[in-house]
Amino acid sequence: MKNLKRTFILSIFVLIFVGSTKAQTGLKNGEVAPNFIAKDSEGKLINLKQLLKGNKSVVLFFYRGQWCPYCNKHIKNLQDSLQSLNAKGAYIVGVTPESDESISKTKEKTKASFxxxxxxxxxxxxxYKVDYIMEExxxxxxxxxxxxxxxxxxxxDAVLPVPATYIIGKDGKIKFVQFDTDYKKRASVKEILALL
Known part of the structure; x- marks a missing residue:
């Protein structure tokens, strides 16, 4: 009964979410990836241009937060395959609107080391055109x-990303996009590995 209630609630969120994100487009294959500079939760400076100098590609993904079971599953899958992803020359970066305190909870739940x-x-x-402001x-x-x-x-304000994944090549161009307003759909590790 508890799982049925949770499934019902999540279904309602999907319907509301899909309706509220129609204006979002994401970026497209072949576009130049916007550079960004930020500190990660460990205090390391993340500069897309610098990452591309030292790696074959960057896998950049956006996730909603530590409270999202689909986000946590995706992050755990990436962590479980991190060695294979790194072996193909990929650097993994996850971006969330959540605070560093909430990121700590994500790390606890998923054991993410990227x-x-x-x-x-x-x-x-x-x-990256994935932001949307939640209606009140x-x-x-x-x-x-x-x-x-x-x-x-x-x-x-309550802002979330459309969960999206971009693979950015050494030339700074996007070579893969997974963008879907259905927050349950994510790029699989198998799919990502095949494109690296």
């Missing part, structure tokens, strides 16, 4: 289930 970045001000999400009714609905998006983000 870079996770708090996108304070949503600059990276905006550059949706943000309030999440709160009834114990998820305060604005608080988790350390902000006054």
């Amino acid at each position: 870079s996770l970045v708090s996108d304070n001000g949503y600059k990276i999400m905006k550059a 009714s949706l943000a309030s609905k999440y709160k009834t289930y114990g998820i305060d998006v604005a608080k988790n983000n350390g902000a006054i």
